[in-house]
Amino acid sequence: xxxxxxxxxxxxxxxxxxxxxxxxxxxxxxxxxxxxxxxxxxxxxxxxxxxxxxxxxxxxxxxxxxxxxxxxxxxxxxxxxxxxxxxxxxxxxxxxxxxxxxxxxxxxxxxxxxxxxxxxxxxxxxxxxxxxxxxxxxxxxxxxxxxxxxxxxxxxxxxxxxxxxxxxxxxxxxxxxxxxxxxxxxxxxxx
DNA sequence: CGTCTTTGACCTGCGC
DNA sequence: GCGCAGGTCAAAGACG
Numbered sequence: 001x002x003x004x005x006x007x008x009x010x011x012x013x014x015x016x017x018x019x020x021x022x023x024x025x026x027x028x029x030x031x032x033x034x035x036x037x038x039x040x041x042x043x044x045x046x047x048x049x050x051x052x053x054x055x056x057x058x059x060x061x062x063x064x065x066x067x068x069x070x071x072x073x074x075x076x077x078x079x080x081x082x083x084x085x086x087x088x089x090x091x092x093x094x095x096x097x098x099x100x101x102x103x104x105x106x107x108x109x110x111x112x113x114x115x116x117x118x119x120x121x122x123x124x125x126x127x128x129x130x131x132x133x134x135x136x137x138x139x140x141x142x143x144x145x146x147x148x149x150x151x152x153x154x155x156x157x158x159x160x161x162x163x164x165x166x167x168x169x170x171x172x173x174x175x176x177x178x179x180x181x182x183x184x185x186x187x188x189x190x191x
Numbered sequence: 192c193g194t195c196t197t198t199g200a201c202c203t204g205c206g207c
Numbered sequence: 208g209c210g211c212a213g214g215t216c217a218a219a220g221a222c223g
Contacts, residue, residue, distance in 0.1 A: 109196055
């Protein structure tokens, strides 16, 4: 049973960046987990991230899909949201042999879907904590299967189950570590 | 027995 | 209106 509690892999992470070579900045999981939600609001910063829609829509990998055709995000109830209205969505690419990396939370897989023009399926996860609606998408980079594309949608309304374990070393690690404010979402592509 | 993964079916939006 | 594609649901089975 893949319960996503494997030890933190000794892999290198790469932010999905804008303007610069998107795959050159590497960091460790702990670095990312300690980011605050004010992160990325300063455009002069070299640590901007982009929405996962840019990843999925092909800005960096060539993907295309229904949810990205009109720069809008569809919801189950049919309500559409503009890209920039989607809150708390982050994506990054990770060089790892493991598709599942321990981010301190427990995830339940609820779907798997093959993606057009990609030999690798996309996996869908929900946070297994009751009341927490954070979702996660994981897929291998179609152009370089050594990399894993991970995108998070939402903000955890609870602390990480690993909080106690890591608390001594990572006091800033918080449930909103994944937060990405809309103001930090950029609409331009990597082209 | 509870919780998880698997997987086909279904829903929705978009382009033609 | 139809087909395509992504995202989600839910039943069935597996596992500890």
